[in-house]
Structure formats: C-alpha cells, structure tokens
Amino acid sequence: MKAYVFPGQGAQYVGMGKDVYDNNPMAKELFEKANEILGFRITDLMFEGTDEDLKQTKVTQPAIFLHSVILSKTLGNEFQPEMVAGHSLGEFSALVAAGALSFEDGLRLVYQRAMAMQKACEIKPSTMAAIVGLEDSVVEEVCNAIDDVVVAANYNCPGQLVISGTFEGIDKACDLLKEKGAKRALKLPVGGAFHSPLMEPARAELAEAIENTRFDIPVCPVYQNVDAKPQTDPANIKANLVSQLTAPVRWTQTVQNMLADGANHFTEIGPGKVLQGLIKKVDRSAQTDGVSQLQ
Structure with a gap:
C-alpha cells in the first residue's frame, strides 16, 4: 500500500x-x-x-x-x-x-x-532537546522524576526521542540522561517547548x-x-x-x-x-x- x-x-x-x-x-x-x-x-x-x-x-x-x-x-x-x-x-x-x-x-x-x-513561547521561555541512544522508558522515567516541566515530546524512531520543557528542566534532564548513557543529549535551536x-x-x-x-x-x-x-x-x-x-x-x-x-x-x-x-x-x-x- x-x-x-x-x-x-x-x-x-x-x-x-x-x-x-x-x-x-x-x-x-x-x-x-x-x-x-x-x-x-x-x-x-x-x-x-x-x-x-x-x-x-x-x-x-x-x-x-x-x-x-x-x-x-x-x-x-x-x-x-x-x-x-x-x-x-x-x-x-x-x-x-x-x-x-x-x-x-x-x-x-x-x-x-x-x-x-x-x-x-513568549509567555514562558522554554526549549527542546534530542536524546539519542536510550530506551524510551528510561527517558520518560528521568523526565517524570524532575521537579519541573519536562516531558517526552517527539517519539521519532527507536533510540531517538525529543524532550520538551523549561530551560532549567531540559538542562537537568540532559545531565541525568548523559549519566544514564545517552549517546547525545543536544539542545535544539527551537523557539519553545512544543508538544508540552x-x-x-x-x-x-x-x-x-x-x-x-x-x-x-x-x-x-x-x-x-x-x-x-x-x-x-x-x-x-x-x-x-x-x-x-x-x-x-x-x-x-x-x-x-x-x-x-x-x-x-x-x-x-x-x-x-x-x-x-x-x-x-x-x-x-x-x-x-x-x-x-x-x-
């Protein structure tokens, strides 16, 4: 088809x-x-x-x-x-x-x-980050544990998930996800936290x-x-x-x-x-x- x-x-x-x-x-x-x-x-x-x-x-x-x-x-x-x-x-x-x-x-x-x-985006400055090399469940677990707005936003393909949230939330999540073994945790050049x-x-x-x-x-x-x-x-x-x-x-x-x-x-x-x-x-x-x- x-x-x-x-x-x-x-x-x-x-x-x-x-x-x-x-x-x-x-x-x-x-x-x-x-x-x-x-x-x-x-x-x-x-x-x-x-x-x-x-x-x-x-x-x-x-x-x-x-x-x-x-x-x-x-x-x-x-x-x-x-x-x-x-x-x-x-x-x-x-x-x-x-x-x-x-x-x-x-x-x-x-x-x-x-x-x-x-x-x-202007009401609350925010951003997104691409996480590569981790299971979706691991990324979700880390996001859920952070005391700020940060969520899984784009399930793009196995091993690639984009997260979305406040600048502080994204920074915390990226640090924790690198510790968990993410190959990359890269902030994206976007205007705000889409799909959050x-x-x-x-x-x-x-x-x-x-x-x-x-x-x-x-x-x-x-x-x-x-x-x-x-x-x-x-x-x-x-x-x-x-x-x-x-x-x-x-x-x-x-x-x-x-x-x-x-x-x-x-x-x-x-x-x-x-x-x-x-x-x-x-x-x-x-x-x-x-x-x-x-x-």
Whole structure:
C-alpha cells in the first residue's frame, strides 16, 4: 500500500518551492493566493529570504505547509494515497492533501497555530532537546522524576526521542540522561517547548479556530500524531488536532501502525528527507522516496 508522509518544522531552506512557482501555473496561483491570505509575501521569504527569516515560527510553519501541499497538488492523478501522516505541523499538510481540509482553511489554521505557538513561547521561555541512544522508558522515567516541566515530546524512531520543557528542566534532564548513557543529549535551536504542557495557551486558542473550521471525511485514513491511529471521522480528527499541541508526537508508533496495516512504500512530500530517514530506522526494509521538487 502507498503511504504519503509530510514533514514538520526544521525542514525549511532558502529557495524552497521556487522551482514549483516558476514552472507550474497552478502552483503559482496557489502561492499567490497564500500571499493574499497571509497578508504578506511569504514567497519572497521562501525564495530569497535568509535562514533567520525562515526560522521564525510564523514563517516556518506556513512555508513548509505550502511547499508540501502545493507539491502534492502538482502530482495530479499520480497522487493516490491509501494512507497519510504528517509530523507535527505536517499533519495539517496531510489533512489538506487527503481532502479533509481545504487549502485555504488549512493555511489559515497553520498560520493561527504558528502565531499562537509564538505567543506561548513568549509567555514562558522554554526549549527542546534530542536524546539519542536510550530506551524510551528510561527517558520518560528521568523526565517524570524532575521537579519541573519536562516531558517526552517527539517519539521519532527507536533510540531517538525529543524532550520538551523549561530551560532549567531540559538542562537537568540532559545531565541525568548523559549519566544514564545517552549517546547525545543536544539542545535544539527551537523557539519553545512544543508538544508540552507549556503550549496550553496555544492549544486553547487553536481549539476555537479548529472548532469553527469545516472538516470533511478524507479520501484515505489519516494517522494522527496523538494516538498514532488511522482516523477518518472529522470529529475525531478535530479533537486530535487540538490535543496535538500539548501531547507528544508518536511518530515511531505511527510508522509501526502504518506498516502493520499494509504500508510498503512511503513517499515524503515537501522539503528535506528527515522522515525517510526516521522510517528506515523503524523498519530498514521499508521502501522510501521523496518529492521535494517539481517532478
């Protein structure tokens, strides 16, 4: 079975999407529509901005969403997903690609999400760190024992878990996890503690926007981050999207469930190759490829 997966924050790069804009009239129209909806020319920042421009959450999230979704639309009849999933922000790309959300509504929600997350980061300075080389249970145990906000945030693949929390909590956790034998405990260059209780203000803000947005039944199951299970019911999809901001991304479990349900070919649509690498670490025999430029 053919599965399509969509990347999240961190995959951005200067120049992303320019070949699509320049060579596909339908894509150019969608990019221009996005500029109108957002109220600024995000295409200028994507094509000719700086790394610093693209690192701003309010730019990064819609930029990656646009690159992924517009690329999927340029595939035309070739795009026949039997299941889809997206990593964090990528879940919105997956939902639009699978027809659960319109392009316009998806972009508006992504932008609202980005702005709400930016605000939450400013309320309480916080960060994330990648932990490599330990069992998930060991990382969870250490996080639970710390008297501060620090939680498991992204279950990326066996032996790689990202934790999220206050600066103090993350520092304590990194020291303890190195003592436990972690190969790496590396703080990430992110704006805040995504997928942790510190995103509660953003969750509350986004909940209203999601509730007021129309969701349709997708053309195929969408495996969501919160429970790693296939969803087609719009009410469940909405509830999981709201929970996603403060809950961990269960990517390892998502890939395992997709494989168990018959996925044998994963195509990553959007910038970078991160998800292809993570899928291979879950199952070396899985067939992976990517679409990051106009075909």
